[in-house]
Amino acid sequence: MKKKILVVDDEPSISMLLEFNLKLVGYEVHCVYDGEAVFEATSTFRPDLIVLDLMLPKMDGIQVCRKLRSQNNMVPVLMLTAMQDLNDKIAGLDNGADDYMTKPFSPQELISRIQAILRRVQALPGDANPPAIEIGKITVLPAEREVLVNGNPVDLTPKEFELLLFLCKHRGKVLSRQQLLHGVWDYHFLGDTRIVDVHISHLRDKLETQARSPEYIITIRNVGYKLTEPAVKESLA
Template sequence: MRKKILVVDDEPSISMLIAFNLKLAGYDVRCVSDGEAVFDMLKPFRPDLIVLDLMLPKMDGIQVCRELRKQNNAVPIIMLTALQDVTDRIAGLDNGADDYLTKPFSPQELISRIQAILRRVHSLPGSTVDTAFDIGRLNVRVEQREVQIDGKCVDLTPKEFELLLFLCRHKGKVLSRQQLLHGVWDYHFLGDTRIVDVHISHLRDKIEKNARTPEYIMTVRNVGYKLNGPHIADGSLA
């Protein structure tokens, strides 16, 4: 079955270009031109991924991201922005976007990003012998894509879950930001590793008692991050 991509951009020429190339790549594509229309398409179309422009009428991309995540909708989002300011790109990530591209971009680059995200999202269940990771108060169930702290479920976006899972699989090892980009995002991010820092910050906010003095995700200065904690259950429930 073809994967479904919802393209949200108020510039018809851009929407048409994106849709044309995505259809050539084998995707089922629908286009809307404002933020509110996204929510009208969720049930009838059920997109596997949303390509979302930042600057939109009615609701901008940040508001759309925020509302989707507020509704616990974990659909992957790639944010498009014409703005060069790093703070604008980070704002998208802060509000739930999984990735971003700055205009102008090549259609093939967008397709590569989409393929990487969908490959990660849909290959995790059953793709590894590891079924559970138990690290102190933190419990990760792979096939269920479920994370618990002290027995209570924690809502993570798909990318946050993949990042935590990657850290679990490399517990105790220091991982550079580039290693995390390659392992979790499945590509090199052209030297911009801030996307890793933003997602690490989100994870800490959700799983740590105090994000400023983390128990699990430790920063290794000038290198990257590592996951600390008691023994991980190897491939079985503790």
């Protein structure tokens, strides 16, 4: 069955270019041209991924992403931003986008990013029915793609879940930001590691607030991060 991509961009030339190239590699594509149209499209077209421009009529990309996540719609979102809008990139991630690309971009790179995101969302670790992972008050259910804290479900975006699962697989090991980019996003992000820091911050907020315990995810200064149980004291340089 073809994967469905919803393209949201108010520039017809970009929408047509994306639609042509995505269909060429086998995706089913639907285009809408303003932010408000996204919500009807998600209920009728049911996309597997949304390519979402930041600057849109009626409702901008950040507002769209925020509303999707507030409705517990965790469809992966690849946000398109202008080259100079670094703050907008971070704002997009802060509001639930899984990845971003800057304009101008090559259709081939965008397709590679989409394939990487969908591959990560679909992938199951190891066996068909992998066991639950217990870390302190946190339970990760890989097959169900669910996370519980104190027995209560926690809403994570697809990318937040993948990041947590990757940290779980390497529990106790220090992982650099570049290792996390390569392991979770499936590509090297040209040295821009802020996407990792934003997702780590979101994970901490969601996990540690509910667990009422500090520092499941430890920052190792000038290196990266590691996942550990809060009862284990860390000595940081």
